[in-house]
Amino acid sequence: MKKETITAIFFGLLFGAILAVFISLKSKDIELSKNKVIAPPKEKSLTNLNGLEMQPLEISEPANNAIFEKDIIRFKGTAAKDSLIVIQSPIKDLAVKNTQGKFDLEFPLALGENSIKIVIYPQEKQFRPQEKYMKVYYIDSEL
Amino acid sequence: MKKIIAYCYSLLLLYCLLTSSFVLAQTPSLSSVASSSPTVVVDKDIQQLKDKIANKVSEIRKENNKAISGFVLNIDGNNMKLDNTGDVNQVKFDDTLTKAFKVLGTTKKEIKTNDITKGDYAIVSGVVVDNVITANVVLIDENFLVDSGKITEINKDTYNIKVLTSDKNTYSLDIETGTKQYLINIKTLVREVIGFSKLKEGDMVHFVVKKTSEQKNNDYSGVKILIIPQEYFIK
Numbered sequence: 001m002k003k004e005t006i007t008a009i010f011f012g013l014l015f016g017a018i019l020a021v022f023i024s025l026k027s028k029d030i031e032l033s034k035n036k037v038i039a040p041p042k043e044k045s046l047t048n049l050n051g052l053e054m055q056p057l058e059i060s061e062p063a064n065n066a067i068f069e070k071d072i073i074r075f076k077g078t079a080a081k082d083s084l085i086v087i088q089s090p091i092k093d094l095a096v097k098n099t100q101g102k103f104d105l106e107f108p109l110a111l112g113e114n115s116i117k118i119v120i121y122p123q124e125k126q127f128r129p130q131e132k133y134m135k136v137y138y139i140d141s142e143l
Numbered sequence: 144m145k146k147i148i149a150y151c152y153s154l155l156l157l158y159c160l161l162t163s164s165f166v167l168a169q170t171p172s173l174s175s176v177a178s179s180s181p182t183v184v185v186d187k188d189i190q191q192l193k194d195k196i197a198n199k200v201s202e203i204r205k206e207n208n209k210a211i212s213g214f215v216l217n218i219d220g221n222n223m224k225l226d227n228t229g230d231v232n233q234v235k236f237d238d239t240l241t242k243a244f245k246v247l248g249t250t251k252k253e254i255k256t257n258d259i260t261k262g263d264y265a266i267v268s269g270v271v272v273d274n275v276i277t278a279n280v281v282l283i284d285e286n287f288l289v290d291s292g293k294i295t296e297i298n299k300d301t302y303n304i305k306v307l308t309s310d311k312n313t314y315s316l317d318i319e320t321g322t323k324q325y326l327i328n329i330k331t332l333v334r335e336v337i338g339f340s341k342l343k344e345g346d347m348v349h350f351v352v353k354k355t356s357e358q359k360n361n362d363y364s365g366v367k368i369l370i371i372p373q374e375y376f377i378k
Contacts, residue, residue: 067210067268084332086371088349090287093325093369095332112246112266112282113212117289117349125376129347131291131309137210139268139280 055080055101057120057130064134068109069141075105075118079130084121089114109138211276212266214286214356218259225265226356233275234267240277241269246284259283262356287366290314291349297342306348315362316350318342322365329375337370347371 059077213225264286292308352363
């Protein structure tokens with residue numbers, strides 16, 4: 001066999017292999033993009049036996065064990081619309097109706113440790129109350 | 144044949160080198176950028192750099208700044224151990240840095256670390272290194288427990304109520320003359336002062352009690368209770 005023939009065969013095979021790999025990768029991508037997700041999305045609501053859904057309590061602020069240099073903080077988060085929000089600490093009791101679904105409530109802190117319990121009583125009585133407990137610290141910056 | 148194989152390998156090697164050089168060519172090296180820019184030393188730039196470093200240090204310090212609390216298990220010179228429901232934390236005092244205070248309601252009084260005794264409830268803020276917190280501030284305060292549940296039993300003779308919480312804990316609360324008692328008005332949601340006679344089995348109660356280091360059971364004297372009447376849930 002001539003040297004040129006062997007070289008041509010080799011490059012032919014190489015090109016073929018590269019093309020095969022490229023096509024297989026591309027077809028996988030196309031297949032994935034066409035496929036529909038069968039698994040249900042991450043549950044963002046609670047469902048009862050009657051199929052009614054309720055938004056779970058989520059607190060974006062403050063974080064548990066957070067340290068603050070001010071004696072007033074804001075509780076921010078989401079909970080079921082029209083539920084009763086009760087926030088209690090040794091120095092403050094707060095009860096408000098969550099008319100918007102989102103809440104942003106001012107809350108005072110005592111110097112040092114603040115044990116705080118947040119309870120949501122849903123308007124639909126078939127749902128159980130949701131609770132969260134947290135500790136936040138108010139350490140005066142002047143100390 | 145050997146020559147052919149060598150020829151093919153050299154071609155493949157050349158191809159690989161060419162493609163890798165394209166990739167490398169896309170990332171300019173730092174040294175080339177640095178050498179191309181003029182190196183002019185200006186005081187302002189140095190100051191900016193200093194500020195940046197200072198900010199970063201303070202940021203890192205803030206990140207590492209933690210607060211812990213617990214009952215004092217033992218205190219020995221510049222070391223203290225805190226027990227927080229089974230979790231033991233090691234605290235170190237720094238003679239020049241650590242400040243200690245006793246919290247008296249809304250005010251505070253500076254104390255010495257020597258004044259802290261076993262059984263005190265301490266709140267410590269400082270930097271944690273290797274599971275040891277070097278205290279910046281130590282606050283000696285009372286430990287409060289805040290919880291809620293349903294009233295399952297009322298004893299009108301002993302002024303005591305039993306409360307079942309959602310995590311199946313039963314608390315026995317003594318309602319004393321000093322206990323602040325409130326009820327949520329179901330129409331206005333305003334807190335109203337009430338007496339013991341207003342409490343009913345089935346009401347929801349949010350309570351605050353003081354916890355001491357000797358406390359072993361769930362019997363407490365109530366500091367504050369807030370009642371959500373059962374009528375709220377059947378309206």
